[in-house]
Amino acid sequence: MTDANRRTARTVFAYVVSLAAALPLIIEASGIPEATAGAGALLAVGAAVTRILALPAVDALLPSWLRKDADKPSK
Numbered sequence: 001m002t003d004a005n006r007r008t009a010r011t012v013f014a015y016v017v018s019l020a021a022a023l024p025l026i027i028e029a030s031g032i033p034e035a036t037a038g039a040g041a042l043l044a045v046g047a048a049v050t051r052i053l054a055l056p057a058v059d060a061l062l063p064s065w066l067r068k069d070a071d072k073p074s075k
Contacts, residue, residue: 001065010053010066018045 001009022045025038052058059067 006066006068011050013066014049014053015042015046017049018042021045 019042022038022041025041053062054068059069
């Protein structure tokens with residue numbers, strides 16, 4: 001898997017998790033002003049998950065095809 005594909009997969013994973021977290025707010029919201037909180041939660045959780053995935057300890061727990069340095073040999 002290329003580095004670009006790996007980064008895309010990690011980003012998609014982060015935002016799927018954030019969508020699942022924000023979905024109750026988005027469903028509950030009926031209009032544009034109320035949906036703003038749901039969109040904000042989606043972006044905040046997505047950013048947090050992306051940051052957590054960047055931690056070396058978490059990266060080591062991911063499957064090899066999602067790791068940042070999967071193509072580099074381990075020492």
